[in-house]
Amino acid sequence: MSLDPASYRTRTFRAIGMVTLGYFAYSIADLCSKLLQQHYSIYQVLGVSGLIGMTVTGVWVLVKYGPRAFFPHNLHIHLIRAALILATSYFAVTGLRTLPLADFYGIVFMSPFWVKILAVLMLKETVGWRRWVATAVGFSGVLILAGPQFSTLGEGVFFTALGVFCGGFNVIALRKIGGDAPLPLYGFYPFLLIAGFNLVALAITGKYLPFEMDYLPAFAIHGPSVVVGILAIAMGFAKAPETVVIAPFQYSQIIWGVLFGYVFFHNLPSHNTVFGLALIIGAGLYSLWREYRRKHPTTH
Numbered sequence: 001m002s003l004d005p006a007s008y009r010t011r012t013f014r015a016i017g018m019v020t021l022g023y024f025a026y027s028i029a030d031l032c033s034k035l036l037q038q039h040y041s042i043y044q045v046l047g048v049s050g051l052i053g054m055t056v057t058g059v060w061v062l063v064k065y066g067p068r069a070f071f072p073h074n075l076h077i078h079l080i081r082a083a084l085i086l087a088t089s090y091f092a093v094t095g096l097r098t099l100p101l102a103d104f105y106g107i108v109f110m111s112p113f114w115v116k117i118l119a120v121l122m123l124k125e126t127v128g129w130r131r132w133v134a135t136a137v138g139f140s141g142v143l144i145l146a147g148p149q150f151s152t153l154g155e156g157v158f159f160t161a162l163g164v165f166c167g168g169f170n171v172i173a174l175r176k177i178g179g180d181a182p183l184p185l186y187g188f189y190p191f192l193l194i195a196g197f198n199l200v201a202l203a204i205t206g207k208y209l210p211f212e213m214d215y216l217p218a219f220a221i222h223g224p225s226v227v228v229g230i231l232a233i234a235m236g237f238a239k240a241p242e243t244v245v246i247a248p249f250q251y252s253q254i255i256w257g258v259l260f261g262y263v264f265f266h267n268l269p270s271h272n273t274v275f276g277l278a279l280i281i282g283a284g285l286y287s288l289w290r291e292y293r294r295k296h297p298t299t300h
Helices: 005-036 040-067 074-096 101-107 112-123 130-144 150-177 185-205 211-238 244-263 271-295
Strands: none
Touching: 005 040, 005 074, 005 101, 005 211, 005 244, 040 074, 040 112, 040 185, 040 211, 074 101, 074 150, 101 130, 101 150, 101 211, 101 244, 101 271, 112 130, 112 244, 112 271, 130 185, 150 211, 185 211, 244 271
């Protein structure tokens, strides 16, 4: 169903606001995760976060929508998406442990290109040669970003790239679900799997450490930030009239990545990181612009 210009603008601005908030919340969660992993295992960090998220969204669903809301007609897609987010969270947080924040976001910014490839392979969408060139430029930016330091940061790059790989499938699943499900349900099943897997792994590995006062603020902020990030981005993409218009706002994370990296870890991006990021972001913006022009050929 087509929208009149006023409705289109209203829905687009709301979606932009949601995804911008979501990516900021994810940046806060990434900072907390990096700080916490200096002392705690990944299982304890993600287990606590998942438990908080599962509790908040579960109570929300139960109180506002009732128990039947936990079982939508497309429950199988919700569960598939939850498994993909579980894998994405594990790989991304593992990579974040060793990567500077700016480098981490440089790898994460490859997700639009990966989603494009998946759209061609799985949804049979047509992509012109210009956007394939943009994809190649984006991938070259990752190689430059990882360049000379790859021998020491290779594990971080590898796991973050795996997170991007799983995250691309998550976007496809999210678009299949659409925007009609209760808002907290977009987070409940992912948090359920994240909490269950990581708490069981924590019990098996015996890597639990007592909570220390110095780290409690990071734990208290991390879980709710992930809740806000998952729900805001899910609703932004699900409700947006066009994904291509709001997708560039993912790049706002680099602002927070550089700022947080400098303030908390005294890291400034290297020349390779800046050049690689410029290629990735530039190629991403060009690709999104081409997609917009394809859908609006008469717009000037």
